[in-house]
Amino acid sequence: MTGEDKMNRIFVHIGIIAGLLLGGSLSVEAQKRPLDIEACTSWKRIDAPDISPTGRWVTYRISLMEYNPDSKEEKPLHLFDSRTRKEILLNGDIERLEFYNNDQGAFYRQADSAGVMKTFLLSLPSGVKAEWKHKEAFRPVEGTPYSISVTNVPKDTVNHVPAFNRLVVRHLKTEVAFHIDSIGYHTLYDGGRSILFIRRKSDGNELCYGPLAGPYKTLYQSSVKSEPSSYSFNEKEMTGEFNVNDSLWYAFSLKKPGCNLLFDRKEIVLPDGMAVGRIDLSKSLNFLILELRDSQQISRRREEPEKKPDKSFELELWTWNEMEVPTLQRGGRYRQDKSVTYIYDISSKKLTEIAPSTVDLLLPSGAEKLDYVLYTDESPYKTQREWLDRLPFDVYSVNVHTGAKQLIGRNYRTAPKWSMNGKWAVMYDPIAQVWNKFDGATGKVVNISDAIGYPMFVESYDKPAPAPAYGIAGWTADGNNVFLYDAYDWWKVDLTGERQPECLTKGYGRKHGKSIRKMTSNIDKDVFQKDETVIVSLWDKDTMDEGVYQLDMKGRLKKLMEGNYVYTIHRFSDNHKYCVWNRQNVSEFRDLWWSKADFSNPVRVTDANPQQADYKWGTVKLVKWTNYENKENKGLLYLPEDYDPQKEYPVLVQFYETHSGELNIYHAPLLSSALGDPVYFASNGYIVFMPDVHFTVGTPGQSCYDAVVSGTKYLIEQGIAHPGKIGLQGHSWSGYQTSYLVTKTDIFTCANIAAPITDMVTGYLGIRNGSGLPRYFMYEETQSRMGKTLWEAKDKYLASSAILEADKIHTPLLILHNDQDEAVAYEQGRALYLAMRRLQRPAWLLNYKGEGHFVMGRGAQKDWTIRMMQFFDYYLKGTKEPRWMKEGIHLRERGIDQKYDLLEK
Structure with missing residues (x-):
């Protein structure tokens, strides 16, 4: 061994000892690597999370986030036992698994090797599998020892017996079965112990009822063939209705068994030339809603032969005052007139028109x-x-007794909602920005929100269209109170007018800066009983932390869990005792958790992406500064996990509209379809800055400048960003903003601009290739935020068009715009490239042929991710220039030489 070898071994041993003394931190850190293309294709997601009826079992699948058609990855169905923490895995293509017998069993269907579908029963918790051998389907009825299903008995040509349906009731343990033949529509009630059904007979159907095993009693015997075919049934009231031949309508009761005739449709005198298209009976059984059509028009349509077009030429005619432009007509958006709607009072036998054919009727169903x-x-x-x-x-409004109509609201954007009792309709007026109530007894409209004293519309809404309301949280069960949101709290508004509005949440949200909203789950409701509680989210508008609380109808809040997370509830068990949910933040993936319904005793079910520990990650924090409008501005700052404030890092400024609310969102590293992932950049040694942009209508570009440039200079002042190492990136709407910014400042070393509108004039007068919709609405009412027509604000449209200021761009540009972009015309991005080419300024245009507004093809995404990183690395890290940036790719080289390799300087 040479002296040099001995010295090397000494240094190795010293390094090992030092690592051990430091708790292994150096060795662990050294093993971590930056996220790369391989990592982007390895991240997994959780599909179809669910919980069993009793809450014991959690089911889910895990699959790759990045779709790979060549992947042969197994995606087994996982059954997680919350008691033992063990799992059962079911491989293959399994149709929906369902639990039965108080979660002591499960069943599913799966094709065998010959493609024949078979049903398998799974004994739990053992996992022992058995095939269901009987001809009828397996349909267990919870609370009973039976499987109950319908099977078809084929026609018996020998004995001349027609085909019929047989209801098979099979005992799950003994497998002994009995059946009901010739069964039609049927309903189980009384916990599955009794049955109501239609028995089909050749001379007229029977409506029968009784214990499941019999005997059955006949409630009604029809003399009309194949009638009745169905019925409606209210198990709580044990009452229902049916009709015979859509003419005779009956009500029945199982409390005092019997049925009585409600009305005979023949008694209804229709207007001349009208025919019934549809008829519905009210829940109160007092009136009918009829849709009537012109009978002659219907017959003419049936009789008219199909007309064949002249195919020798095709003319597309655009007419200035037609209902829709031709690009919308091809989408079948023409709305044909509907039926005229009438109401028929059964007691008075009066028929009254209540809605013409061109409108949408809103009925108080309760x-x-x-x-x-x-x-x-x-x-x-x-x-x-x-x-x-x-x-x-x-x-x-329409008086159903007289047919008198009255205009009660103009220029509404959201439909009125009726209370549960049908006495009141609550309506948001977007012009006056108030909530009104319509009194279903007097026909009067009254303001119900001014007395609250706080705005009920979204105050931060910065688009030209009328601001929407914060919304309705729900109703009291009696229908006399509605719960309305303001920016923070719930308000209980008495629709009878007897009490002033009261803040149900007692001002807690506003006092603490937290927005209180219902959480979405399978048990959330719109109607609340007096003793009911509801699961709500409390989102802190300052820290972005979220809490999950319980709110009762007296306004008391109880904290269940809270932290620097975003929470999602997937499902509560049927008994409401347990639930499955997830949480996420910048470093924690959305893994599944199981817990009690109050979120106590949580158990982590999955660890979908353990490989994250092998990679350098990132951290994020909320930053605030004063923008050029002298207002507080927020933004997110992503830092490498090993960030050292004494070092200089390349900074990527990336944004769309507002991002601060995404502080606790997990970003899985994926191949890019447009913008780069902030954590991917942080892992690769970048700082990523995502400033919020709030817009002033008419000057969106300037609003962006005031927020983004002020925020970038704030980072420079703080020593976080350094001139010469700051990149810029935007796509679509932020592609427009990015193109505008580089005409106004040279603070950015380079910029990636994707799918931008660069000319607002042609953008305004363009048509979206996907929907066929002219783009006026985006400028006059929504995202582009001009608020006026092109001719009302010519100077502002011109001043906002980057293409007219391209000579002021000194920033190298990487432009991404695909020729099949369905949202923004490809010519917009190409025009910016051509301007830069004519001005002889550095610019590259990437057009993935056949791709749309986003890059969706897996190969194209991989290519785009590589080139995007190479572009920023070259300008911001000072790496070697990739050959494609130097040489370009000629038509003859496409697909042959991608030129990813780096040139020697």
Whole structure:
């Protein structure tokens, strides 16, 4: 051994000892590597999470986030036992698994090697599998020892017996079965111990009921063939309705078994030339809703032969005042007139028109007594569809006794909602920005939100269209109170007018800066009983932390869990005792958790991405500064996990609109479809800055400048960013903003601009290739935020168009725009490239042929991710230049030489 070898071994031993003394931190850190393309294709997601009825079992699948058509990866169905913490894995293509017998069993269907579907029963918790051998389907009824299903008995040609359906009731343990033949529509009630069914007979059907095993009693015997075919049944009231031949309508009861005739449709005198298209009976059984059509028009349509077009040429005619431009007509958006709607009072036998054919009727379905109905009419605004974000409508009330109509609201954007009792309709007026109530007894409209004293509309809404309301949280069970949101709290509004509005949450949200909202789950409701509780989210608007709380109808809040996370509830068990949910933040993936319904005793079910520990990650923090409008501005700052404030790092400024609310969102490293992933960049030694942008209508570009440039200079002042090492990236709407910024400042070393609008004039007058919709609405009402037509604000449209200021761009540009972009015309991005080419400024245009607004092809995503990183690395890290940036790729080289290799300097 040479002296040099001995010295090397000494240094190795010293390093090992030092590592051990430091708790192994150096060796662990040294093993971590930056995220790369391979990592982007290895991250997994959790699909179809669910929980069993009793809450004992959690089911889910795990699959790759990045779709790979060549992958032969198994995606087994996992059954996690919350008691033992063990799992059962079911491989193969399994149809939906269902639990039965109080979670002591499960069943599913799966094809065998010959493609024949078979049903398998799984004994739990052992996992022992058995095949269901019987001909009928396996349909266990919870709470009973039976499987109950219908099977078809084929026609017996020998004995001349026609085919019929047989209801098979099979005992799960003994496997002994009995059956009901010729069964039609049927319903189990009384916990599955009794049955209501239609027995099909050649001379007229029977409506029968009784214990599941019999004997059965006949409630009604029809003399009309194949009638009745169905019925409605209210198990709670043990009552129902059916009709015979859509003419005779009956009500029945199982409390005092019997049925009585409600009305005979033949007694209804229809207007001349009208035919019934549809008929519905009210829940109160007091009236009918009928849709009537022109009978002659219907017959003419049936008789008219199909007309064949002249194919010798095709003319596309655009007419200035037609309802829709041809690109929308091809999408089948023409709305044909519907039926005229009438109401028929069964007791008085009076028929009254309540809605013309061009409107949408809003019925108070819960009303016991009906005096008024509402309808919405968009016909005055139809020709404005192309420059309004959501087509407005007017609201009318109709007296059902007289047919008198009254206009009660103009230019509405969201439909009124009836209370549960049908006495009140609550309506948001977007112009006045108030909530009104419509009194279903008097027909009067009254403001119900001014007394609250706080805005009920979204105050931060910065688009030209009318600001939406914060929304409705729900109703009291009696229907006399509605719960409305303000920015923070819940307000209980008494619709009877007897009490002033009261803050259900007692101002807790506003006092603590937390927005209180219902959480979405399988048990969330819109109607609350007096003793009911509801799961709500408390989101801190300052720290972005979230809490999960329980709110009762007295306004008391109980904390269940809280932290620097975003929480999602997937499902509560049927007994409401347990639930499955996830949480996430920048470093914690959305793994599944099981817990009690109050989120106590949580158990982590999955660890979908353990490989994260092998990679350098990132951290994120919320930053605040004063922007050029002298307002507080927020943004997110992603840092490498080993960030050292004494070092200089390349900075990527990336944004869209607002991002601070995404502080606790987990970013899985994926191949890029447009923008780069902030954690991917942080892992590779970048700082990523994502400033919030709040817009002033008419000057969106300047609003972006005031927020983004001020934030970038703030980072420079703090020593976080350094001139010469700051990149910029934006896509679509932020692609527009990015193109605008580089005409106004040279603070950015390089910029990636993807799918941008660079010319607002042609952008405004363009048509979206995907929807066929003219783009006026985006400028006049929504994202582009101009707020006026091109001719009302010529100077602002011109001043906002980057293409006219391209000569002021000194920043090297990487432009991504694909020729099949369905949202922004490819010519917009190409025009910016051509301007830079004519000006002889550094610019590259990447067009992935056949791709749209986003890069979706896996190969193209991989290529784009590589080139994007190489571009930023070259300008911001000072790495060697990739050959494609130096030489380009000629038509003859496409797909042959990608030129990823780096040139020697």
